[in-house]
Amino acid sequence: MEFTYYPGCSAESSSRHYDLSTRAVCKELGIGLSELDDWNCCGATAYMSVQELRAFAISGRNLALAEPLGRDIITACPACYLVLYKTNDYINQYPDIREKVNTALSAAGLEYTGSLRIKHLLDVIGNDYGTEKLAEKVRRPLKGLKVACYHGCQLTRPFAAFDESDYPTVLNRVMEAAGAEAVYYPLTTECCGGMMMTTAPEVATKLVNDLVKCALDNGADCIATACPLCYVNLDSYQGKLQATGKGASPVPIFFFTQLLGLALGIDERELGLGMSVVPADSALAKIATPQPAAAG
Amino acid sequence: MAEAPAKLSAAELTRIFQEDIYSLPDGQKIKACIQCGTCGGSCPTAYAMDYTPREVFAAFRAGMLDRVVESKSVWMCASCYQCQVRCPAGIKITDVMYELKRLGTKYGMYPKDVTVPALSETFVKTVDKYGRQAEFEMMRTFYFKTGILKSIKNLGVAFNMWKRKRLNLFGGKKIKGRDDLLKIEKKIEEMSGP
Numbered sequence: 027m028e029f030t031y032y033p034g035c036s037a038e039s040s041s042r043h044y045d046l047s048t049r050a051v052c053k054e055l056g057i058g059l060s061e062l063d064d065w066n067c068c069g070a071t072a073y074m075s076v077q078e079l080r081a082f083a084i085s086g087r088n089l090a091l092a093e094p095l096g097r098d099i100i101t102a103c104p105a106c107y108l109v110l111y112k113t114n115d116y117i118n119q120y121p122d123i124r125e126k127v128n129t130a131l132s133a134a135g136l137e138y139t140g141s142l143r144i145k146h147l148l149d150v151i152g153n154d155y156g157t158e159k160l161a162e163k164v165r166r167p168l169k170g171l172k173v174a175c176y177h178g179c180q181l182t183r184p185f186a187a188f189d190e191s192d193y194p195t196v197l198n199r200v201m202e203a204a205g206a207e208a209v210y211y212p213l214t215t216e217c218c219g220g221m222m223m224t225t226a227p228e229v230a231t232k233l234v235n236d237l238v239k240c241a242l243d244n245g246a247d248c249i250a251t252a253c254p255l256c257y258v259n260l261d262s263y264q265g266k267l268q269a270t271g272k273g274a275s276p277v278p279i280f281f282f283t284q285l286l287g288l289a290l291g292i293d294e295r296e297l298g299l300g301m302s303v304v305p306a307d308s309a310l311a312k313i314a315t316p317q318p319a320a321a322g
Numbered sequence: 323m324a325e326a327p328a329k330l331s332a333a334e335l336t337r338i339f340q341e342d343i344y345s346l347p348d349g350q351k352i353k354a355c356i357q358c359g360t361c362g363g364s365c366p367t368a369y370a371m372d373y374t375p376r377e378v379f380a381a382f383r384a385g386m387l388d389r390v391v392e393s394k395s396v397w398m399c400a401s402c403y404q405c406q407v408r409c410p411a412g413i414k415i416t417d418v419m420y421e422l423k424r425l426g427t428k429y430g431m432y433p434k435d436v437t438v439p440a441l442s443e444t445f446v447k448t449v450d451k452y453g454r455q456a457e458f459e460m461m462r463t464f465y466f467k468t469g470i471l472k473s474i475k476n477l478g479v480a481f482n483m484w485k486r487k488r489l490n491l492f493g494g495k496k497i498k499g500r501d502d503l504l505k506i507e508k509k510i511e512e513m514s515g516p
Binding site: 036064072131 | 457461486502510
């Protein structure tokens with residue numbers, strides 16, 4: 027399995043540990059990642075709020091750069107996934123959008139014909155690689171760890187390309203393959219507020235509080251996520267919940283690749299476990315299986 | 323930079339909105355809205371809106387979109403797509419919200435304390451500069467623009483992240499193709515006309 031890897035902007039900063047653990051896990055599983063040279067920002071939700079064609083065009087530059095390499099694109103960030111997928115999908119489906127985007131790209135000598143597929147990391151690991159094969163590679167099953175599997179809103183919406191839009195279960199299956207218990211978590215695709223933590227913090231704080239409280243109410247030791255923005259809101263802003271006085275207690279947040287990496291026996295340092303704001307210790311202490319002895 | 327266009331009247335806003343929406347894929351489907359309220363009922367931020375998603379469509383039909391963009395409605399949309407996947411008429415509701423955000427931003431029609439246009443524009447400016455996002459620089463620029471005092475509350479968050487090597491204090495570095503991005507955007511300006 028060989029892919030052109032699109033890290034996305036948060037991989038260089040606020041979600042460095044998602045990038046670290048993604049690369050470590052993929053290396054262990056034999057999933058080839060070749061980072062797209064000179065990739066640019068996908069535009070996320072901001073460009074779409076300014077001008078539509080511009081949003082498709084800057085996202086399209088990445089597609090045009092990746093096309094000659096002949097490999098499908100893989101990304102770990104759901105916003106990047108959505109934007110790249112949407113651009114690819116619209117270019118394939120709507121000839122006038124395809125024409126406009128390619129006219130814009132021609133200014134940089136680029137063109138995109140729509141031949142690639144855009145894949146999310148969770149889809150590749152959970153569905154393509156498969157949870158059966160995954161379970162066989164687990165060296166340290168996360169027995170005793172109860173995880174609230176938080177898929178987030180943009181992984182399966184609007185394009186339910188690899189799982190159900192309202193109640194996907196791929197993350198649950200991956201965590202279970204890793205040996206953990208995936209608790210009942212009805213808010214699995216309920217929005218965390220995204221960028222509203224900056225533009226309307228009271229609203230985003232309320233949404234985050236609901237998410238954390240639901241996880242605690244269902245007995246979770248931690249929350250696993252696949253989205254850099256969900257992670258930042260749930261982890262780095264959990265202090266706001268305490269500040270409101272009626273907030274839920276702090277809950278450790280992990281990127282699913284960090285937990286999966288632990289289960290595969292990858293060294294903690296390669297997974298960036300110390301990089302969260304809410305300390306991970308209380309969750310890690312729940313893992314009954316001891317660490318495997320260092321490889322000889 | 324061209325002078326910012328003047329605010330639109332309700333009728334003009336409706337006309338431009340309609341033209342734009344009908345040119346988007348499946349845009350014509352807004353005519354099929356049956357006011358069932360599934361969108362508003364599914365929306366996680368509707369409680370904070372003056373006009374819920376369902377009401378936005380009613381307002382469109384009543385020629386009252388100006389009240390919508392000048393209130394806390396579309397600016398509270400988190401683009402979670404819950405409405406869009408459930409709409410029985412197949413309306414791309416989130417795309418409608420984006421269109422209203424675009425028009426509100428372009429014509430300066432939004433409540434004074436709404437900072438979404440400032441954030442979107444700061445985001446775009448930072449990416450134009452480097453080709454990629456420079457998170458700390460973007461947030462710093464945004465807070466300077468919208469009120470430094472608000473940022474003081476978040477200094478703790480920034481510090482915590484910096485301590486854990488998740489914050490680059492000193493801007494970004496230009497990608498090789500940064501100029502290509504500017505060429506592409508210039509081309510788009512030419513294509514869009516005056």
